[in-house]
Amino acid sequence: MLVDGMCYQSYNWNKYRPLGALQHVVDMLEEYHCDEIAIIRPARNNDSFSAFKHDVEVLKHINTMTPISFGGGVRDSKALHFLKDLPVERLIFSSAFIKQKIDLISEATQIFGRQAIQCLLPCAMKSKELQIFCCDNASYVPVKQLDQKIIDEYANEVVIYDLLNEGEVDSFDFSLLDQFSFSRQKIVVSGGIGSNSIGEANRQQLASVLVDNKVLHSEYSIKGYKHAAKL
Amino acid sequence: MSVDIIDIGSGNICSIKNWLERVNIQVHIINHPKEASSNFLILPGVGSAGPYMQRMKQSGFDEVVLEHVANGHRLLGICLGFQIMSDYLEEDGGVEGLGILSGKVEKLPSNVSHNSWEKFVFNRSELGEQTFQSKRKLTRKRIIDGRVFYNHEYGFISQESKRFNKSICERYSQYSSMVVKGAVIGVQFHPEKSQKTGLELISMIL
Numbered sequence: 189m190l191v192d193g194m195c196y197q198s199y200n201w202n203k204y205r206p207l208g209a210l211q212h213v214v215d216m217l218e219e220y221h222c223d224e225i226a227i228i229r230p231a232r233n234n235d236s237f238s239a240f241k242h243d244v245e246v247l248k249h250i251n252t253m254t255p256i257s258f259g260g261g262v263r264d265s266k267a268l269h270f271l272k273d274l275p276v277e278r279l280i281f282s283s284a285f286i287k288q289k290i291d292l293i294s295e296a297t298q299i300f301g302r303q304a305i306q307c308l309l310p311c312a313m314k315s316k317e318l319q320i321f322c323c324d325n326a327s328y329v330p331v332k333q334l335d336q337k338i339i340d341e342y343a344n345e346v347v348i349y350d351l352l353n354e355g356e357v358d359s360f361d362f363s364l365l366d367q368f369s370f371s372r373q374k375i376v377v378s379g380g381i382g383s384n385s386i387g388e389a390n391r392q393q394l395a396s397v398l399v400d401n402k403v404l405h406s407e408y409s410i411k412g413y414k415h416a417a418k419l
Numbered sequence: 420m421s422v423d424i425i426d427i428g429s430g431n432i433c434s435i436k437n438w439l440e441r442v443n444i445q446v447h448i449i450n451h452p453k454e455a456s457s458n459f460l461i462l463p464g465v466g467s468a469g470p471y472m473q474r475m476k477q478s479g480f481d482e483v484v485l486e487h488v489a490n491g492h493r494l495l496g497i498c499l500g501f502q503i504m505s506d507y508l509e510e511d512g513g514v515e516g517l518g519i520l521s522g523k524v525e526k527l528p529s530n531v532s533h534n535s536w537e538k539f540v541f542n543r544s545e546l547g548e549q550t551f552q553s554k555r556k557l558t559r560k561r562i563i564d565g566r567v568f569y570n571h572e573y574g575f576i577s578q579e580s581k582r583f584n585k586s587i588c589e590r591y592s593q594y595s596s597m598v599v600k601g602a603v604i605g606v607q608f609h610p611e612k613s614q615k616t617g618l619e620l621i622s623m624i625l
Contacts, residue, residue, distance in 0.1 A: 218614065223536055223568075251437045255568050255612045275434040277465075277570050277612060278534075301466045301499070303532045303572040344532050344572070373531050395534070
């Protein structure tokens with residue numbers, strides 16, 4: 189997570205553990221041969237363009253040879269154009285997909301290519317119903333309100349983010365996937381990922397996993413996780 | 420030595436600049452055709468083929484690239500920059516390429532894009548008659564055994580029968596990972612984001 193130009197590990201979507209400067213964190217992950225780094229701004233309804241601009245400036249100056257995906261706060265065309273010439277391969281949209289801002293996503297596709305578009309769906313089971321957190325409004329919407337066809341059409345990959353298990357180990361709730369009609373090859377899972385959940389993701393032939401914890405406090409985690417995925 | 424990178428406002432320029440600077444190469448980012456001066460030109464590419472070619476033509480960089488190749492200078496195309504060297508691209512309803520490399524660009528099967536790392540084993544002797552035209556042949560690494568990063572939805576199908584052509588992997592065997600034709604090199608993967616292997620490759624090429 190990138191907040192005010194600094195990195196944090198987030199737990200259960202509401203607690204932050206400081207990790208330091210972005211370049212420092214990226215350097216460590218590169219050292220551990222991380223395949224890709226996802227940098228997410230937890231932009232809520234009180235996010236401003238100046239805060240977005242500040243974080244993007246920090247991102248603009250990182251020097252890395254590891255692929256980067258970035259998202260959080262890209263809410264209009266102005267913000268989108270500000271992302272040109274970043275050392276970023278992929279863009280992550282969440283609220284834009286939930287609120288069906290097709291013009292914005294279409295424009296992003298034209299500028300960055302369809303291969304660059306990821307959709308992030310922060311999910312939580314609430315009252316036995318799957319709810320998706322819409323960051324833009326800072327509120328939950330039922331999964332049935334989600335237009336999965338549009339997401340399937342425009343998003344190259346869909347990140348299913350288990351909010352209730354974020355920061356935990358081996359607790360990702362795979363039953364969440366039953367609520368979605370996307371091809372398994374398009375799905376990336378995150379939130380509570382550990383060796384066992386990587387094994388399960390591998391069995392289900394998912395696209396990949398996003399490891400949200402342990403990365404920075406255990407040098408050998410990445411190697412162990414790759415072994416679990418038989419990479 | 421210095422390298423020119425064409426900037427038509429199509430992303431990832433700074434990643435390529437960082438990549439080259441790590442092997443101590445001076446970089447010039449050129450925004451105007453008249454600024455091109457190096458014998459080594461890089462054509463980066465991120466985005467959609469239609470708008471990309473449109474910007475190439477509007478800026479006059481298409482002529483610069485063709486003239487550069489006609490003069491026998493070295494050209495490296497990366498990802499979409501490689502694909503637009505073809506004769507024809509299927510994307511955006513069909514786009515005419517620069518025709519530098521004989522071949523066409525088609526959508527990958529199954530409507531799923533290829534976002535992944537793949538093994539990349541390459542021995543310079545495989546190039547045969549083709550070379551990277553590097554002046555420093557003896558001191559350069561001969562074998563690369565690593566992995567490279569791909570992020571694409573369309574693939575290059577080479578029709579260059581006598582040129583060096585390396586395929587992506589078993590699953591995408593009909594699509595090119597790297598094509599070398601004289602002074603022209605095209606790579607589908609992102610060497611600037613391929614960590615150690617990317618650095619080894621640029622050291623071998625330069």
